[in-house]
Amino acid sequence: MKKSTRSFAALPMALVLLCPPVCIAQAQGTFAAPGPQPEQGLLLCALALGLAGLAAAIALLVLLLRRHRQRLEGNLTKPRRVLPICMAVFGVLSLAAGGIIAVNVLPRAQAYEGAINALAHRELDLCEQQLAQLPEDYADTPQMRSYVAALRLQQGEDFQQAATLFDSLGAYRDAKDQAIQCRVDRAWQLLNGEKFDEAKSVFIALQEEGAPGVEDCDKEADLRKAQSLQKAFKESGNVETGVQALELFKALKQAGYAPADNALYEFRDLAYYLGLDVLDGEYPKWDWEDAYAFFQLSDNLYDSHQYLHMLDLLADPNLTDREKCDILVSDYWSNHRMQELLFESDWFYYYLDGEWKNEDGAYFYFENLDGDDCILEQNIVDTQRFDELILTGYRCYGDKKLLFMVIRSMINPNEMTILDYTTGEQTTLTRQR
Structure with missing residues (x-):
């Protein structure tokens, strides 16, 4: 046999010898990896076995061609049948094993990959369909199923349950960030539902946790509570409700919460004009005592102090009506509303x-x-x-x-x-x- 022929035959033989150990090494390395890597290792193993079978077939073909040439040249000695038979058996077994592994593993790998892609695009229905094709304990599918369930709850605005489920996933994917976002969404949900104190508590807990974007949200909860109290005060004239609103507005202003400045002014303006409307007889259900309380809530806005002095004068039991009239005329004639009253x-x-x-x-x-x-x-x-x-x-x-x-x-x-x-x-x- 010529040297070139022997070299050509050596390459397939080397592939036949190298493919099995490469497959084993790859499989051993990937079987020990976390997540979906074992299935990937099996697919690589199936590919390697297929290549080994193909290499064995090529080597067998080269060997048969060599012997045929030797027979034609008359140099063929007694043929050795063991090597061709072994190569044929190895090739057949390699191809069969690779095919069996691929047929069993490939659908699961494709389903898993489909679930990953669907989850990345937030196509939850498709993701659940792909996960349904996988065994319960396949790779990280148990965590993925819980993750998808949490996303479902989040989309359904059941933020509290979603946050609990995300927390149970620990460091899986971005579960920690999602849990924080769900608690933020829950706090806003409470706030929009006028559960101001509950929302404030959640916001404070998030601030202590270091959640982003919630720095002044506890103050926003107090502001909305004060505005709700203001609305109730306007409708009922309940002074205690007005006092609560005023105290909240002033506390927020003192804390440096910028939106509270205008909100406080609007409340004081409302209280002032309610007092005037009472004096003008616009609200028969309220009397001068109510007007006095409203002017107090206006917190010295405009000339409210003057009306307080006037009402104090009118309520003074130590003065006669004539004396009160004389004082009103001498001291408050510039107030046209007082003139109307007189x-x-x-x-x-x-x-x-x-x-x-x-x-x-x-x-x-x-x-x-x-x-x-x-x-x-x-x-x-x-x-x-x-x-x-x-x-x-x-x-x-x-x-x-x-x-x-x-x-x-x-x-x-x-x-x-x-x-x-x-x-x-x-x-x-x-x-x-």
Whole structure:
């Protein structure tokens, strides 16, 4: 046999000898690896066995061609049948073993790979279908099934159960991060459901845990609670509810939570105008005591302090009505709402009490006596032909017919105008005493 022929035949023989130990080494190495590596090792083993069988077939073919050539040259000695038979048997067994392994292992490997890809794209239905084709204990499928179940709960907004399931997976994939995200989502779920205190507790726990993006969320929970209390206060006028809201707003502002600045102002503004509406009679269910409480809740906004002083004055048991009226006129006449209050109440008679004149000789004299009696004298409106004169507030009626009306000066409390409804003429007078 020529040297080139022998060299050509040596290559297949070397493959036949090398493939089995390579397969064994690969299988031993991969069988010890975690996760899906054992199945990958078996697939590599099947491939190696197939290559070994193919190499044995090539080597056998080369050997048979060599012997045929020797027979033609007349150099063929007694043929040795053991080696060809062994090579044929080895090749057949290698191909058969590789095929059997591939047929049994490949579907599971493909199903596992499909589950991995489906999970990566969050196609949970497809992932579950692929996992259903795998044994219960195949690679990491038990953890993957739990992971998919947790994702299902998360998508269904059952964040608390999802977080518990993710926690049970430990360091599997990104289960720790997912558990934190579920607790964050749960906290927002509680907050949006107006469970403010529960949400705040969860946010504080997340802050202690070092969760990202929740730095001021506990303050946001308090802010929303305060706004909810503000809404309830506006509807009910309950002062205790208003106090709770005000304290929360002020605490948040003091803590430096920026959104609380405007929220606090809006609450104080609401309380102030509620107080004004009560004084204007917009809310019959509330009285001046409620108005006083509302002005207190406005926390010195605008001129609320002035209304508090006025209401303190009106409630002072040590002053007579006349004294209260005199103080209101002298100290608070610039407040037009106080003027309305004075003219629409019985205190108007104390304001009107005295002598009023002008340079043309017109005069108006009124004396408020004890009880319902009073003395009224004037030369501005003709009232002689009426049997009964009745002064109701700032309107005077003669036999139930409106005769004249007193119009106040918005600037000077010691000046007023008499409007004669009979003639339409107006006469301005100045207080003399």
